Amino acid sequence: MIEQVAIVGAGQAAVQAIDVLRRQHFAGGITLIGEEAGPPYQRPPLSKGYLAGTVASERLLLRPRTFYEQRAVTTLFGRRVEEIVRRERRLRLDDGRTVPYDALLLATGSRARPLALPGADLDPVLTLRTAADADRIRAACAVGGRVVIVGGGYLGLEVAATLRAQGAIVTVLEQAGRVLSRVACPPVSAFYTAEHERRGVRIVCGAGVREIVAHEGQNRVRAVITEDGETHLADAVVIGAGAQPVTELAAAAGLACGDGIEVDEYCRTSDLSIYAAGDCTHHPSLHYGRKLRLESVDNAFEQGASAALNLMGRPTPHDKVPWFWSDQYDLKLVIVGIGADHDAIVLRGDPAGRAFSACYLRGGELIALESVNMPRDQLAARKLIAARARPDPQRLADPGRPLQDAC
Numbered sequence: 001m002i003e004q005v006a007i008v009g010a011g012q013a014a015v016q017a018i019d020v021l022r023r024q025h026f027a028g029g030i031t032l033i034g035e036e037a038g039p040p041y042q043r044p045p046l047s048k049g050y051l052a053g054t055v056a057s058e059r060l061l062l063r064p065r066t067f068y069e070q071r072a073v074t075t076l077f078g079r080r081v082e083e084i085v086r087r088e089r090r091l092r093l094d095d096g097r098t099v100p101y102d103a104l105l106l107a108t109g110s111r112a113r114p115l116a117l118p119g120a121d122l123d124p125v126l127t128l129r130t131a132a133d134a135d136r137i138r139a140a141c142a143v144g145g146r147v148v149i150v151g152g153g154y155l156g157l158e159v160a161a162t163l164r165a166q167g168a169i170v171t172v173l174e175q176a177g178r179v180l181s182r183v184a185c186p187p188v189s190a191f192y193t194a195e196h197e198r199r200g201v202r203i204v205c206g207a208g209v210r211e212i213v214a215h216e217g218q219n220r221v222r223a224v225i226t227e228d229g230e231t232h233l234a235d236a237v238v239i240g241a242g243a244q245p246v247t248e249l250a251a252a253a254g255l256a257c258g259d260g261i262e263v264d265e266y267c268r269t270s271d272l273s274i275y276a277a278g279d280c281t282h283h284p285s286l287h288y289g290r291k292l293r294l295e296s297v298d299n300a301f302e303q304g305a306s307a308a309l310n311l312m313g314r315p316t317p318h319d320k321v322p323w324f325w326s327d328q329y330d331l332k333l334v335i336v337g338i339g340a341d342h343d344a345i346v347l348r349g350d351p352a353g354r355a356f357s358a359c360y361l362r363g364g365e366l367i368a369l370e371s372v373n374m375p376r377d378q379l380a381a382r383k384l385i386a387a388r389a390r391p392d393p394q395r396l397a398d399p400g401r402p403l404q405d406a407c
């Protein structure tokens with residue numbers, strides 16, 4: 001009988017789990033422990049509206065402060081869980097307090113991947129994961145200041161777009177041959193490169209960073225030096241080198257961890273009283289027949305909900321086609337599904353029109369879609385991919401025809 005649920009990590013997955021637990025009439029105790037100072041908030045605006053100063057901090061909150069009280073959740077914010085004592089089913093916190101549990105949900109998220117570079121400790125060399133990080137970036141990147149962003153993934157490009165619109169002089173250094181290389185196909189990368197360059201962002205690909213150097217006799221950043229010896233002057237450096245799952249707590253407790261906390265499709269870890277959800281998990285995708293680690297709101301939301309139902313004893317496999325969005329300037333990129341292992345890509349529409357999709361096929365089956373400013377395509381794709389639709393490539397390429405008509 002589950003009487004006490006403890007949740008470690010106060011983010012998107014945790015909030016969703018709490019919501020589902022109470023909606024499903026879980027009457028036991030819920031304790032939420034999060035090391036950040038306040039209630040859970042949305043991270044996507046941190047590289048967009050919040051960084052631009054157009055979204056206030058109170059509007060970041062995932063739920064109003066009253067949400068937790070109304071659902072009889074004991075909240076311990078600004079507290080870190082130091083240890084899971086599995087034998088006794090209790091948590092040890094950084095203030096020495098103990099929290100007992102019958103079922104535990106780990107929702108510890110991910111953190112910005114640090115770069116072990118000479119000069120990475122100079123001021124200001126910043127990463128972006130929390131609202132406090134966004135505050136630091138905003139303060140360090142003044143109008144007319146030179147900002148070098150290391151990493152041309154979605155986060156680096158969103159920060160580039162926001163800071164450029166604020167009047168900063170922005171350079172993006174990407175080690176790979178193209179931006180967004182981990183998440184998007186070459187035509188989408190080329191499109192985003194052109195859009196950034198059109199607005200004055202300098203994008204340099206194939207640019208591995210060798211070191212960050214300071215002004216003489218100071219610890220203030222002066223420039224970023226790439227492996228080819230080129231000097232990129234900078235008043236501030238933002239590192240966007242991806243994220244890594246927060247697994248130390250789980251690993252120290254002896255739970256199986258690889259590229260994240262290992263869970264099954266029911267969000268169960270290798271200890272059946274401990275579940276995990278969100279960015280911190282390495283989980284199976286039944287649809288794709290492989291394990292995934294995802295960093296997206298959708299995944300945290302869906303896994304949080306699924307974990308809550310499972311720990312209440314209502315078996316609910318997590319088996320959704322994942323999706324993700326990125327906002328840069330007036331462009332909305334939505335990625336649906338997992339395109340790895342594709343054998344063909346069909347473009348719908350012309351990137352020059354600033355609204356197009358790239359459809360990924362494997363053996364004729366639609367497995368993923370990347371769309372720019374094509375909301376109808378991405379909504380249809382979610383259903384078609386789940387249904388393992390096999391579109392006709394010629395009809396698929398016709399943007400005038402609804403996506404579903406190609407199947």
Ligand SMILES: Cc1cc2nc3c(=O)[nH]c(=O)nc-3n(C[C@H](O)[C@H](O)[C@H](O)COP(=O)(O)OP(=O)(O)OC[C@H]3O[C@@H](n4cnc5c(N)ncnc54)[C@H](O)[C@@H]3O)c2cc1C
Binds near residue numbers: 011109
């Ligand atoms: C700048 C930025 C922009 C993004 N933009 C998008 C976007 O446009 N679209 C999209 O889909 N996704 C986006 N994401 C990703 C998305 O925000 C994450 O996938 C999502 O927040 C993951 O939620 P989570 O609950 O798994 O973890 P998190 O939100 O990371 O929450 C985990 C919490 O656990 C806490 N914690 C960890 N260990 C402990 C411990 N031992 N004790 C107590 N607390 C602990 C952490 O401090 C953290 O507060 C963005 C992320 C960032 C950083």
